[in-house]
Amino acid sequence: MKMKLYRHPLSGHSHRVETFLSLLQRDYELVDVDLMAGEHQGERFLKLNPFGQVPVLVDQEVTLSDSTAILVYLARKYGPEWLPSDALAQAQVQKWLSVASGEVAAGPGAARLVKLFGAQLDYTAALSKAHKLLGLLEAHLSSRDFLASDRPTVADVAVYSYVALAPDGGVSLENYPKVRSWIARLEALPHFLAVRLSPTAQA
Ligand SMILES: N[C@@H](CCC(=O)N[C@@H](CS)C(=O)NCC(=O)O)C(=O)O
Incomplete structure:
Protein backbone atom coordinates (compact mmCIF):
# COMPACT_ATOMS: atom_id res chain seq x y z
CA MET A 1 0.00 0.00 0.00
CA LYS A 2 1.24 3.50 -0.87
CA MET A 3 2.32 5.77 1.96
CA LYS A 4 0.03 8.75 2.55
CA LEU A 5 1.35 12.20 3.30
CA TYR A 6 -1.15 14.59 4.87
CA ARG A 7 0.11 18.04 4.03
CA HIS A 8 -0.66 21.59 2.97
CA PRO A 9 0.84 22.62 -0.38
CA LEU A 10 2.33 25.85 1.06
CA SER A 11 3.67 24.27 4.25
CA GLY A 12 7.46 24.15 4.43
CA HIS A 13 7.26 21.49 7.14
CA SER A 14 5.28 19.33 4.71
CA HIS A 15 7.72 20.11 1.91
CA ARG A 16 10.59 18.58 3.91
CA VAL A 17 8.85 15.22 3.88
CA GLU A 18 7.58 15.43 0.33
CA THR A 19 11.02 16.14 -1.11
CA PHE A 20 12.52 13.33 0.98
CA LEU A 21 9.93 10.82 -0.26
CA SER A 22 10.84 11.92 -3.76
CA LEU A 23 14.60 11.63 -3.08
CA LEU A 24 13.98 8.11 -1.80
CA GLN A 25 11.83 7.38 -4.86
CA ARG A 26 9.05 5.94 -2.72
CA ASP A 27 5.50 5.72 -3.99
CA TYR A 28 3.28 8.06 -2.03
CA GLU A 29 -0.08 9.74 -2.15
CA LEU A 30 -0.61 13.35 -1.11
CA VAL A 31 -3.66 14.22 0.97
CA ASP A 32 -4.23 17.97 1.20
CA VAL A 33 -5.45 19.27 4.56
CA ASP A 34 -7.30 22.58 4.30
CA LEU A 35 -5.66 24.56 7.10
CA MET A 36 -7.48 27.76 6.09
CA ALA A 37 -10.83 26.00 6.62
CA GLY A 38 -9.67 24.55 9.96
CA GLU A 39 -9.66 20.93 8.77
CA HIS A 40 -6.60 20.27 10.98
CA GLN A 41 -8.72 20.99 14.05
CA GLY A 42 -11.47 18.60 13.01
CA GLU A 43 -12.10 15.31 14.80
CA ARG A 44 -10.84 13.20 11.89
CA PHE A 45 -7.49 14.93 11.56
CA LEU A 46 -6.92 15.19 15.32
CA LYS A 47 -7.10 11.40 15.44
CA LEU A 48 -4.05 11.36 13.16
CA ASN A 49 -2.24 14.12 15.04
CA PRO A 50 -3.66 15.48 18.30
CA PHE A 51 -1.33 18.50 17.87
CA GLY A 52 -3.44 19.49 14.84
CA GLN A 53 -0.48 20.06 12.53
CA VAL A 54 0.72 18.85 9.15
CA PRO A 55 2.68 16.90 8.04
CA VAL A 56 1.47 13.46 9.04
CA LEU A 57 2.76 10.30 7.39
CA VAL A 58 0.78 7.08 7.28
CA ASP A 59 2.86 4.04 6.32
CA GLN A 60 0.71 0.93 6.67
CA GLU A 61 0.19 0.52 10.44
CA VAL A 62 2.42 3.50 11.30
CA THR A 63 0.98 7.01 11.77
CA LEU A 64 3.62 9.60 12.48
CA SER A 65 3.58 13.37 12.90
CA ASP A 66 6.37 15.97 13.11
CA SER A 67 8.46 16.59 10.01
CA THR A 68 11.85 15.78 11.56
CA ALA A 69 10.57 12.61 13.25
CA ILE A 70 9.16 11.52 9.89
CA LEU A 71 12.51 12.20 8.18
CA VAL A 72 14.28 10.02 10.77
CA TYR A 73 11.73 7.23 10.33
CA LEU A 74 11.96 7.30 6.54
CA ALA A 75 15.76 7.40 6.57
CA ARG A 76 16.08 4.50 8.99
CA LYS A 77 13.54 2.44 7.11
CA TYR A 78 14.16 3.29 3.46
CA GLY A 79 17.38 5.33 3.12
CA PRO A 80 19.95 4.70 5.86
CA GLU A 81 22.62 6.57 3.91
CA TRP A 82 20.70 9.77 4.81
CA LEU A 83 21.17 9.25 8.58
N1 LIG B 1 7.04 20.57 14.70
C1 LIG B 1 6.10 20.37 13.63
C2 LIG B 1 5.54 21.71 13.20
C3 LIG B 1 4.52 21.57 12.07
C4 LIG B 1 3.78 22.85 11.77
O1 LIG B 1 4.00 23.90 12.37
N2 LIG B 1 2.85 22.74 10.81
C5 LIG B 1 2.03 23.87 10.46
C6 LIG B 1 1.98 24.05 8.94
S1 LIG B 1 3.56 24.53 8.31
C7 LIG B 1 0.60 23.62 10.90
O2 LIG B 1 0.08 22.54 10.69
N3 LIG B 1 -0.02 24.62 11.49
C8 LIG B 1 -1.35 24.56 11.93
C9 LIG B 1 -1.49 24.89 13.39
O3 LIG B 1 -0.46 24.84 14.12
O4 LIG B 1 -2.59 25.22 13.80
C10 LIG B 1 6.79 19.65 12.47
O5 LIG B 1 8.02 19.73 12.36
O6 LIG B 1 6.11 18.99 11.68
Whole structure:
Protein backbone atom coordinates (compact mmCIF):
# COMPACT_ATOMS: atom_id res chain seq x y z
CA MET A 1 0.00 0.00 0.00
CA LYS A 2 1.24 3.50 -0.87
CA MET A 3 2.32 5.77 1.96
CA LYS A 4 0.03 8.75 2.55
CA LEU A 5 1.35 12.20 3.30
CA TYR A 6 -1.15 14.59 4.87
CA ARG A 7 0.11 18.04 4.03
CA HIS A 8 -0.66 21.59 2.97
CA PRO A 9 0.84 22.62 -0.38
CA LEU A 10 2.33 25.85 1.06
CA SER A 11 3.67 24.27 4.25
CA GLY A 12 7.46 24.15 4.43
CA HIS A 13 7.26 21.49 7.14
CA SER A 14 5.28 19.33 4.71
CA HIS A 15 7.72 20.11 1.91
CA ARG A 16 10.59 18.58 3.91
CA VAL A 17 8.85 15.22 3.88
CA GLU A 18 7.58 15.43 0.33
CA THR A 19 11.02 16.14 -1.11
CA PHE A 20 12.52 13.33 0.98
CA LEU A 21 9.93 10.82 -0.26
CA SER A 22 10.84 11.92 -3.76
CA LEU A 23 14.60 11.63 -3.08
CA LEU A 24 13.98 8.11 -1.80
CA GLN A 25 11.83 7.38 -4.86
CA ARG A 26 9.05 5.94 -2.72
CA ASP A 27 5.50 5.72 -3.99
CA TYR A 28 3.28 8.06 -2.03
CA GLU A 29 -0.08 9.74 -2.15
CA LEU A 30 -0.61 13.35 -1.11
CA VAL A 31 -3.66 14.22 0.97
CA ASP A 32 -4.23 17.97 1.20
CA VAL A 33 -5.45 19.27 4.56
CA ASP A 34 -7.30 22.58 4.30
CA LEU A 35 -5.66 24.56 7.10
CA MET A 36 -7.48 27.76 6.09
CA ALA A 37 -10.83 26.00 6.62
CA GLY A 38 -9.67 24.55 9.96
CA GLU A 39 -9.66 20.93 8.77
CA HIS A 40 -6.60 20.27 10.98
CA GLN A 41 -8.72 20.99 14.05
CA GLY A 42 -11.47 18.60 13.01
CA GLU A 43 -12.10 15.31 14.80
CA ARG A 44 -10.84 13.20 11.89
CA PHE A 45 -7.49 14.93 11.56
CA LEU A 46 -6.92 15.19 15.32
CA LYS A 47 -7.10 11.40 15.44
CA LEU A 48 -4.05 11.36 13.16
CA ASN A 49 -2.24 14.12 15.04
CA PRO A 50 -3.66 15.48 18.30
CA PHE A 51 -1.33 18.50 17.87
CA GLY A 52 -3.44 19.49 14.84
CA GLN A 53 -0.48 20.06 12.53
CA VAL A 54 0.72 18.85 9.15
CA PRO A 55 2.68 16.90 8.04
CA VAL A 56 1.47 13.46 9.04
CA LEU A 57 2.76 10.30 7.39
CA VAL A 58 0.78 7.08 7.28
CA ASP A 59 2.86 4.04 6.32
CA GLN A 60 0.71 0.93 6.67
CA GLU A 61 0.19 0.52 10.44
CA VAL A 62 2.42 3.50 11.30
CA THR A 63 0.98 7.01 11.77
CA LEU A 64 3.62 9.60 12.48
CA SER A 65 3.58 13.37 12.90
CA ASP A 66 6.37 15.97 13.11
CA SER A 67 8.46 16.59 10.01
CA THR A 68 11.85 15.78 11.56
CA ALA A 69 10.57 12.61 13.25
CA ILE A 70 9.16 11.52 9.89
CA LEU A 71 12.51 12.20 8.18
CA VAL A 72 14.28 10.02 10.77
CA TYR A 73 11.73 7.23 10.33
CA LEU A 74 11.96 7.30 6.54
CA ALA A 75 15.76 7.40 6.57
CA ARG A 76 16.08 4.50 8.99
CA LYS A 77 13.54 2.44 7.11
CA TYR A 78 14.16 3.29 3.46
CA GLY A 79 17.38 5.33 3.12
CA PRO A 80 19.95 4.70 5.86
CA GLU A 81 22.62 6.57 3.91
CA TRP A 82 20.70 9.77 4.81
CA LEU A 83 21.17 9.25 8.58
CA PRO A 84 24.56 8.05 9.81
CA SER A 85 24.49 5.62 12.73
CA ASP A 86 27.88 6.45 14.23
CA ALA A 87 27.32 8.18 17.62
CA LEU A 88 28.88 11.54 16.81
CA ALA A 89 27.69 11.69 13.20
CA GLN A 90 24.09 10.97 14.23
CA ALA A 91 24.30 13.60 16.95
CA GLN A 92 25.53 16.15 14.37
CA VAL A 93 22.48 15.38 12.24
CA GLN A 94 20.21 15.65 15.30
CA LYS A 95 21.66 19.05 16.12
CA TRP A 96 20.51 20.37 12.73
CA LEU A 97 17.12 18.69 13.04
CA SER A 98 16.70 20.64 16.27
CA VAL A 99 17.77 23.82 14.48
CA ALA A 100 15.12 23.06 11.82
CA SER A 101 12.42 22.79 14.52
CA GLY A 102 13.78 25.77 16.48
CA GLU A 103 15.67 28.59 14.81
CA VAL A 104 14.52 27.82 11.26
CA ALA A 105 10.83 27.76 12.22
CA ALA A 106 11.14 30.82 14.49
CA GLY A 107 13.17 32.86 11.97
CA PRO A 108 12.46 32.44 8.23
CA GLY A 109 9.44 30.23 8.95
CA ALA A 110 7.74 32.81 11.16
CA ALA A 111 8.63 35.74 8.86
CA ARG A 112 6.92 33.87 6.01
CA LEU A 113 3.84 33.17 8.14
CA VAL A 114 3.49 36.91 8.74
CA LYS A 115 4.06 37.97 5.12
CA LEU A 116 2.09 35.27 3.33
CA PHE A 117 -0.64 34.46 5.80
CA GLY A 118 -0.91 37.57 8.01
CA ALA A 119 0.00 35.62 11.17
CA GLN A 120 -0.03 37.75 14.31
CA LEU A 121 3.64 37.19 15.15
CA ASP A 122 6.48 39.61 15.90
CA TYR A 123 7.87 40.24 12.41
CA THR A 124 10.88 42.29 13.56
CA ALA A 125 11.94 39.50 15.91
CA ALA A 126 11.47 36.88 13.18
CA LEU A 127 13.59 38.93 10.74
CA SER A 128 16.36 39.31 13.26
CA LYS A 129 16.29 35.58 14.09
CA ALA A 130 16.31 34.74 10.38
CA HIS A 131 19.40 36.84 9.66
CA LYS A 132 21.20 35.53 12.73
CA LEU A 133 20.54 31.97 11.53
CA LEU A 134 21.59 32.79 7.95
CA GLY A 135 24.85 34.28 9.24
CA LEU A 136 25.56 31.10 11.20
CA LEU A 137 24.71 28.93 8.18
CA GLU A 138 26.91 31.07 5.92
CA ALA A 139 29.89 30.60 8.26
CA HIS A 140 29.19 26.88 8.70
CA LEU A 141 28.92 26.30 4.95
CA SER A 142 32.10 28.24 4.15
CA SER A 143 34.17 25.09 4.72
CA ARG A 144 31.72 22.31 3.84
CA ASP A 145 29.21 21.33 1.19
CA PHE A 146 26.51 19.88 3.47
CA LEU A 147 25.42 20.61 7.03
CA ALA A 148 26.25 17.49 9.01
CA SER A 149 28.40 15.24 6.87
CA ASP A 150 30.41 15.17 3.65
CA ARG A 151 27.24 13.98 1.90
CA PRO A 152 23.65 15.19 2.15
CA THR A 153 21.65 13.93 5.14
CA VAL A 154 18.17 14.50 6.55
CA ALA A 155 19.70 17.55 8.28
CA ASP A 156 20.01 19.31 4.92
CA VAL A 157 16.51 18.23 3.88
CA ALA A 158 15.01 19.57 7.13
CA VAL A 159 16.77 22.93 7.09
CA TYR A 160 16.41 23.54 3.33
CA SER A 161 12.68 24.25 2.90
CA TYR A 162 12.21 27.40 5.00
CA VAL A 163 15.70 28.71 4.19
CA ALA A 164 15.03 28.44 0.45
CA LEU A 165 11.57 29.98 1.07
CA ALA A 166 13.03 32.86 3.14
CA PRO A 167 12.37 35.47 0.40
CA ASP A 168 8.64 34.72 0.81
CA GLY A 169 9.00 36.26 4.26
CA GLY A 170 10.93 39.31 3.04
CA VAL A 171 14.25 37.75 4.07
CA SER A 172 16.76 38.27 1.27
CA LEU A 173 19.45 35.65 0.65
CA GLU A 174 21.53 38.10 -1.36
CA ASN A 175 24.24 38.48 1.28
CA TYR A 176 24.58 34.73 1.85
CA PRO A 177 26.37 33.27 -1.21
CA LYS A 178 27.41 30.05 0.54
CA VAL A 179 23.83 29.43 1.61
CA ARG A 180 22.66 30.03 -1.96
CA SER A 181 25.28 27.57 -3.31
CA TRP A 182 24.15 24.98 -0.76
CA ILE A 183 20.53 25.47 -1.87
CA ALA A 184 21.59 24.99 -5.50
CA ARG A 185 23.63 21.90 -4.58
CA LEU A 186 20.59 20.31 -2.91
CA GLU A 187 18.25 21.27 -5.73
CA ALA A 188 20.64 19.56 -8.18
CA LEU A 189 20.30 16.20 -6.41
CA PRO A 190 18.36 13.62 -8.45
CA HIS A 191 14.62 13.77 -7.64
CA PHE A 192 14.97 16.71 -5.23
CA LEU A 193 11.80 18.82 -5.29
CA ALA A 194 12.75 22.49 -5.17
CA VAL A 195 10.42 24.85 -3.31
CA ARG A 196 8.46 27.40 -5.29
CA LEU A 197 8.56 30.99 -4.08
CA SER A 198 5.34 32.97 -4.06
CA PRO A 199 5.09 35.48 -6.96
CA THR A 200 5.41 38.37 -4.45
CA ALA A 201 8.74 37.17 -3.01
CA GLN A 202 11.81 39.37 -3.46
CA ALA A 203 14.98 37.29 -3.63
N1 LIG B 1 7.04 20.57 14.70
C1 LIG B 1 6.10 20.37 13.63
C2 LIG B 1 5.54 21.71 13.20
C3 LIG B 1 4.52 21.57 12.07
C4 LIG B 1 3.78 22.85 11.77
O1 LIG B 1 4.00 23.90 12.37
N2 LIG B 1 2.85 22.74 10.81
C5 LIG B 1 2.03 23.87 10.46
C6 LIG B 1 1.98 24.05 8.94
S1 LIG B 1 3.56 24.53 8.31
C7 LIG B 1 0.60 23.62 10.90
O2 LIG B 1 0.08 22.54 10.69
N3 LIG B 1 -0.02 24.62 11.49
C8 LIG B 1 -1.35 24.56 11.93
C9 LIG B 1 -1.49 24.89 13.39
O3 LIG B 1 -0.46 24.84 14.12
O4 LIG B 1 -2.59 25.22 13.80
C10 LIG B 1 6.79 19.65 12.47
O5 LIG B 1 8.02 19.73 12.36
O6 LIG B 1 6.11 18.99 11.68
